[in-house]
Amino acid sequence: MDEVLWAAGRAGGFVALALFTCTVLLGILNRSGRPVAGVPRFSLTLIHRNVSLLALVFLALHVGTLLLDPFAKLTLTDVVVPFLGHYRPFWQGLGTVALDLAIAVVLTSLLRHRLGYRAFRLVHWLSYALWPVAVAHGIGNGTDGFNGWFLGATVVAVVLVLAAVAWRLSAGFVESARLRQGSAS
Secondary structure, eight states: OHHHHHHHHHHHHHHHHHHHHHHHHHHHHHHHTOOBTTBOHHHHHHHHHHHHHHHHHHHHHHHHHHHHOTTTOOOHHHHHSTTOOSSSHHHHHHHHHHHHHHHHHHHHHHTHHHHOHHHHHHHHTTHHHHHHHHHHHHHHHOTTTTSHHHHHHHHHHHHHHHHHHHHHHSTTOOOHHHHHHHHHO
């Protein structure tokens, strides 16, 4: 049974990271307001939100199975307070930081209408910190962190996210509000 928990924890972490990569890419694409293969913008928003929720499910699977796994020896304190773990505390702590950031983004998303759009966006920008921290955690703390398949997938993800962020920061990126204003003139 222990091997099943360990495998589920590893798989959950990998799938969560892949889905968080998709979430970042979809978020940037959604912010641009550009149509994608005939998908209306509201649908892109829903896809972004649903992929994010699915990523959280796999993150919960990752953390939950490792909490139950006697080999991992993960404690609730390790999950909540960064850098206190016994196994590779720095790298494990990065995972805790990523989890804490994910919780902050989710809570502000759920409270978006009560907090206001400005506060929501400010906290939502933490996603740009969450993702590389989670990647570093996967490489430094993961059992498969230096396996060829994991490093290959990570390189592809990093290239895609860096390209999307570069586009997001470029002068050619027009946010949806400015895009709508430009087309109304």
